[in-house]
Each structure stands twice: as C-alpha cells, then as structure tokens.
Amino acid sequence: MKGIVFTEFLTLVENKFGLDVADQIIEESNLESNGAYTSVGTYDFSEMLSLLSNLSALSKISVDDLLQIYAEHFFDVLLKSYPHFFKTHNDPIEFLSVVESHIHVEVLKIYPDAELPSFKVLEKTKDKLIMVYTSSRAMYTFGLGLMHKTFKHYNCKANILVEKIKEDGTQVKFSINKI
Ligand code: HEM
The missing domain is CATH 3.90.1520.10 (H-NOX domain)
Incomplete structure (x- = not known):
C-alpha cells in the first residue's frame, strides 16, 4: 500500500483524535516501519489493518466506519493533488x-x-x-x-x-x- 495512504491516515487521526491517539495506535500496532512513512514509499497493507483495528478499539468506531470517514478526507487530498482527473468529467x-x-x-x-x-x-x-x-x-x-x-x-x-x-x-x- 502506498505511503500517501498511511501519511494521510495519520494526519486525519492527529486532526480528529489528537497527537496522543496517533502515537498510541502506532505504538500498539508493532509496525515493521515503526510508523515512519514517506508518501512515496510502499508498505505492507497489514500495517494499515493494525492501525485501523487499534484506532477502532480506542475510539469505539467500527473499522468500516473509520474507512468511510478516512475516504472523505482522502478525497480532498486527491482533489488537490490530481485536479485534472475531476476537470475532464462534469x-x-x-x-x-x-x-x-x-x-x-x-x-x-x-x-x-x-x-x-x-x-x-x-x-x-x-x-x-x-x-x-x-x-x-x-x-x-x-x-x-x-x-x-x-x-x-x-x-x-x-x-x-x-x-x-x-x-x-x-x-x-x-x-x-x-x-
Ligand atoms: C486506492 C488513487 C479515485 C476507490 C487508491 C490508491 C490510490 C488511488 C493512490 C492507493 C493504492 C495503494 O495504496 O497501493 C486514486 C485517484 C483517484 C481515485 C488519483 C481520483 C483522482 C477513486 C474513486 C474510488 C476509488 C472515485 C471509488 C469509486 C479506491 C479504493 C481504494 C483505492 C476502494 C483502496 C484499495 C482497495 O480497495 O483495494 N486510489 N483513486 N478511487 N481507490 Fe482510488
């Protein structure tokens, strides 16, 4: 999974749940990358699953609902980074x-x-x-x-x-x- 999916996920967690929560889920997830993601890197999808399930346990929001909330944030990132894809369709x-x-x-x-x-x-x-x-x-x-x-x-x-x-x-x- 591309690094941008991880970096933007952690940005959303920091903004919505706070820096402490972001640090806590990184710690609890025992990540091979240690949570040091770069947007152009590629990381194992299982790391995203660990982060999501730890955030779900902490926030009491289901993984499916978290993914939907995250997608709404990711859309704005896509719109900013790739505006031409949206402009070619009306x-x-x-x-x-x-x-x-x-x-x-x-x-x-x-x-x-x-x-x-x-x-x-x-x-x-x-x-x-x-x-x-x-x-x-x-x-x-x-x-x-x-x-x-x-x-x-x-x-x-x-x-x-x-x-x-x-x-x-x-x-x-x-x-x-x-x-
Ligand atoms: C995943 C790009 C629009 C559905 C991704 C990923 C990128 C991407 C970079 C991550 C791939 C990876 O981590 O290896 C884009 C761009 C879009 C766009 C640039 C528009 C400008 C959409 C739309 C949908 C969609 C409109 C829904 C209909 C998904 C889903 C995934 C995904 C569900 C998660 C991976 C999976 O389910 O296997 N996309 N996407 N994308 N995209 Fe898009």
Whole structure:
C-alpha cells in the first residue's frame, strides 16, 4: 500500500483524535516501519489493518466506519493533488464509471506498485450506475466514502445501495442512483 495512504491516515487521526491517539495506535500496532512513512514509499497493507483495528478499539468506531470517514478526507487530498482527473468529467456518474478503465490506470502509471481494486460496470444510464468492487483488501467502505464525496463535489446527491457478494467484503455490489 502506498505511503500517501498511511501519511494521510495519520494526519486525519492527529486532526480528529489528537497527537496522543496517533502515537498510541502506532505504538500498539508493532509496525515493521515503526510508523515512519514517506508518501512515496510502499508498505505492507497489514500495517494499515493494525492501525485501523487499534484506532477502532480506542475510539469505539467500527473499522468500516473509520474507512468511510478516512475516504472523505482522502478525497480532498486527491482533489488537490490530481485536479485534472475531476476537470475532464462534469458528471459524477461519468467520473465514477471510469475509475477502473481510466483513473486507476493512470494511477498505476504514476505508482506502478499501487494495489488497486477493480470496479466492473454492470449497468450505466444517465442517473444510474451499478458496479462490482473486487479487492482482497475489502476496503469497500473506503470506496463508498469516495463515492459520496464525488457526488458532493459535483453538487449532486445519490442513494448508494451496498450489497456484499462475498461475506468478507472482498466483492461488493454498488447500486448508485442519482437523486
Ligand atoms: C486506492 C488513487 C479515485 C476507490 C487508491 C490508491 C490510490 C488511488 C493512490 C492507493 C493504492 C495503494 O495504496 O497501493 C486514486 C485517484 C483517484 C481515485 C488519483 C481520483 C483522482 C477513486 C474513486 C474510488 C476509488 C472515485 C471509488 C469509486 C479506491 C479504493 C481504494 C483505492 C476502494 C483502496 C484499495 C482497495 O480497495 O483495494 N486510489 N483513486 N478511487 N481507490 Fe482510488
């Protein structure tokens, strides 16, 4: 997993929960990296899982909810770092439908070792998008947070139905309806 995902996560933890909490979860996680992340480095995904589960135990917020909260912060980072991806689309359904075929393809050119999920489009109309998320990392609530922020960014709203295809969350169906 790319370092930027860790550095921004710890920034969010510091801002929302305080520096002490950030230090405590780093300590409790027994990280191989010792929590010394650089945004361009690559680290084991298990470190993110340890940080999330320790923060969850401390904050009493589920890992899934934490991932969704984190995604809302990460969206702002993406918007600032990669504004051109958002400028080439003027509609959230159009934008979300090309995450797999265009956006993450470009991300792989920038970070060849990025570990990205797949989003297969099953159905697309002007106001509706059905996609299947697949990833061994089961970060679908991170995807959900990014989707909600995408609609906010384009000044629209959506109902997003989340249905697990696999119980462990490694495959999930998103049914997105623009309101
Ligand atoms: C992960 C880039 C938009 C869903 C990531 C990662 C990067 C990235 C760098 C981390 C990869 C790693 O650590 O190895 C971008 C950029 C975007 C964008 C530049 C737009 C400008 C989106 C959107 C969605 C999405 C709109 C949701 C539909 C995800 C998910 C992950 C991820 C769920 C977590 C990894 C996983 O589940 O396997 N993305 N992304 N991304 N992205 Fe995107």
